[in-house]
Amino acid sequence: MRTALIAAAAALILAACAAQKKEPPPKPFVGTKWVVQLDIPIGGEQPHLRFGDGLMEGFGGCNRLAARYVQDTVGSRFIAIGRIDRGTRACEPRSQAVESNLLQVLHGASSYTILADAMTMSGSSGSIKLKSDPPYPPDKDGK
Secondary structure: OHHHHHHHHHHHHHHHHHHOOOOOOOOOOEOOEEEEOOOOOOOOOOOEEEEEOOEEEEEOOOOEEEEEEEEOOOOOOEEEEOOOEEOOOOOOHHHHHHHHHHHHHHHHEEEEEEEOOEEEEEEOOEEEEEEEEOOOOOOOOOO
16 A cells, blocks of 8 residues: 555656646857847847857847947856947837837846846846747747
C-alpha cells in the first residue's frame, strides 16, 4: 500500500512538472533587433533598435538613429545612452510624435530588463517595451 502511495505521488509530481510551461532563455541584448511595442502601430517601418559594440542603431519612426552607449551587463543592467544622432526627414505627425517620445525615453534610460523575447528600458523619462524580431517561435502546441 505504501509503495503504491509513493508511486502515485511521484506520478502526480511528474505530471505537474510536465504541465508547467518552460520559459525560454532571454534573447541577447547585443545583436538582437528590438522592435518598439506601440499601442497603435504606425504605418510602414516600425521603430526598432539594435545594440552592439557600444553603438545603438535603429529607426525612430521617422528617421534613422545612432548613438554610443555604455552598459553594465552584470547585476544591475545599467545603461547610459549618449547623444542620439538622427536624420531630419519630415514625416506624418503621428510618426514624429512616436519618434519624439522614443528619443525622450532613450535619453533618460538608466536600466533594462529582458524576459524571454521582451525587453523593457526604464529611466527618468518613463519606459518603453520592446520585442525581439523575430520573437521566439511558438512551441509545438502553438502556445
